[in-house]
Each structure stands twice: as structure tokens, then as C-alpha cells.
Amino acid sequence: MPSIDENKRKAILKAALELFSEYGFHNAPMARLADQANVGVGSVYRYFKDKNTLIETLYEEVDEALQMAIIDGVDPTHSTRKQFLHLIINLTCFLKDHPHEFKFLEQYYHSPFGIEKKREKLLLEKISDRQNPFMKLFFEGSRKEIKSLPVPLLHALAFGPVLFLLRDAMAGLVKLDEAMIIQLADGCWDAIRNRVDS
Amino acid sequence: MPSIDENKRKAILKAALELFSEYGFHNAPMARLADQANVGVGSVYRYFKDKNTLIETLYEEVDEALQMAIIDGVDPTHSTRKQFLHLIINLTCFLKDHPHEFKFLEQYYHSPFGIEKKREKLLLEKISDRQNPFMKLFFEGSRKEIKSLPVPLLHALAFGPVLFLLRDAMAGLVKLDEAMIIQLADGCWDAIRNRVDS
């Protein structure tokens, strides 16, 4: 019977996420991966054409989950500031609670295909900015509340601190509690908000 | 003559920096490296015990140069804000003008030994904070000007945006001009400064 066992597929992806995030793409041999998924090496190649395809597929899945988590519970009727803080907190909490996903994404974006992917995304966003919840905020009627800066700079000021702090947290250098996450989000907001006075 | 040719050593380190930053540690074979340095493969092992040692040595050199560049021209008699902006601008400009060094460091810190190194550094800094120019600012008499936050959070708010934006710049997604670097530094300062009013 030509069939694909969905459970097996999931098991392979799960093992891949764990091993890639823990040891890196280059130090997670397919043999070990198959082992951890309780599957023969050959079987992995029944589900995924090769290692690169496996990585790409995993990226799609992880990114999808992240996007969902980010917009969870954000209310478009709230103030720009409230929405922004909510988005940043969602982002931070998700990545903090899913260290495997975070480490995998970090690695992916720092690898050859990651850079390519980022370039693609950027070009697509030029066309459909409005898909991205942050883009919406940066543009929609918030012109007076948010500094008038190039978008990549706003991105950097908003996300840079989040990623930096998460890296330290993952390395065990900081304990990220709720209070600190809120202070983080406030800091990001201060960096991009238009200041009323001096 | 039992001698070490300093020129050859430099040539190997230079080739290593270029190849590692361009292709990554794993895709820069020692053979190619030796080739680019106009040196036999065997000779490389005369100067460096193995590939890991080469990477570590290169890191020490690059880090040294970076530290020097960061504090260049910073005047301790200036205001905290001025000093901070100066440090951030130095950091950004150096990394922007030395893409090989930037990519190498990024890769280093995202690799297994990088994390170890970071942990080491953090422990050392607990003892000799005052070595780090940013630490000085965060503590010395600036208590009123800078938010009272955990040090790792201040770090994240100050450096996160710089690294994020530089990554985009390296990938060719943004053109980083002087004006943008100043806006970046201002944003970082806004993120950590104590606000006088609302």
C-alpha cells in the first residue's frame, strides 16, 4: 500500500527539531535522527527527499506556529502601544517556552538558506506588508505615535532586544521572569515611540 | 632554523577569517584555507594545533580589535548620554566596516564554543565589571540617567538593535548610512534612559 504514516512523519520532525536545536545541523547525523525517531535511516528518505528538505519543512512548520502565537489575543481596537506590547510579549513568551523552536530558528536564519529565505520574505512583504501584524502597527494611523524611521530600523529596535535577551536566557545566563519580559517590552516601546517632550 | 614565520601566521589567520566568514566553519576545508593563504596544508598545523585552535585564536584577535575600536575617542568627562552614543556608534561603524569580522563573530557566538565563551566572560565580568566600558556607564553615577534594570536587560536593549540591524545590512537588505546609525544609537539610548516625564 502506498501510504505515508503521519505519526512517523511527525516523529521524524520532532526528532529533527530536538537534535538540530541541540547539536546544530552539522552535528546531527541522519543516523542519530532516525534512531531518536525510532525509524530506520532509509525510512527518513521516504518522507523527506534529503536533509535540506527536512530542514526547510521543519522551518515552515515552526514559523507557522510562531506566527499564530504572536497575534494571539491582540485586539486591534486597543491603543497602538497596548497592541505593540502585547505582540512583543507574545513573541517573547512563545520563544522562551519553546527553546527548541527558538534555537532552531536562530540556526536556520544564520545558515545559508536562512539568509535566502529572509531576502524572499522581505521582497514579498514589500507587496503584502499588511500580512505582518507589526507592519500594520508601524503604518496604520500610528504615524504620530511611532518614530518616523526606516522600517528595518524600527524592526531592529523592536526585535533586536528580544532576540538578544532570549539568547542569554537560553544559555542560562539570565532567568527570564514575567516582570523582566514586561520591562523588555517597555524598553522596546520606548525605543520606537515618538517622544512628546525632551 | 626553528622559527615561526609571523607573516605566514598572519596569512593563515587572514585566510581563515575570510573563508570562515564567507562559507562558515563547516564549509571552509583546511585544504582550501591553506590554498588561499598560499601555504601547504601541513604547514597550517605547524602554526595551529588543529582547526578548533585556529578558530579560538582568530576569535581572540578579532575580539581584541573590536574592544579597541569601541572605546576609541570616548571621553569620560562627557555626559553619560554622549558617551553611550559614542560607544554604540563606534561599535556599529566598526562592525559595518569589517563585515568579515562581524560574520565571524556572529558565527562564533552561535556555535558550541561561543556559548561556552560567553558564559566564561560573564563570570569574569562579575569580578571585573569595570573593564567593560558599557558596564562602567551602566553603573558609574548614571543611576539617575539610566533605567534601573537588570544588567542583561540593559545589554539587550543597548546591543540587540545594533546586531539586528547589522545582520540586515550584511545581507544587503538595508543600506546603513551615517544618519541611520545615529538614529539607531538614539533609539538604543531611548530604550535605556530614564524618562523625565510620561
Place this chain on the structure above:
DNA sequence: TCTTGCGGAATGAACGTTCCGTCAAAGGTA
């Protein structure tokens, strides 16, 4: 002649991928 730095061929390990024998289950036949 003796020493020693040097280069590159040789070595061995690690890995991604392929290939093939095995086996369980589906389906056909009586």
C-alpha cells in the same frame, strides 16, 4: 652533512544517500 621547515599525498573517520533483502498485510482464488 645535518637539521628543520615545508607541502601535499595518504589515511581514516564521519556522514549523506542509496540499495536491497525482509516481512507484514491486502487481496485474490477455491
Place this chain on the structure above:
DNA sequence: TACCTTTGACGGAACGTTCATTCCGCAAGA
């Protein structure tokens, strides 16, 4: 129901490649 045939998923041995590292003969200086 009982038996035989066919199918294709499966695992892992085997292959070929790539690479870090070693080893050895050579050549240049003392």
C-alpha cells in the same frame, strides 16, 4: 475459511564523498 501471491514500507548494510589530520620525502640553510 484457508492458502497463495503481490505489493510496498521498512531498516540498515554498503557506497562514495568530503574532510581533518598525519606522515614523509624534499629542499634550503648552517
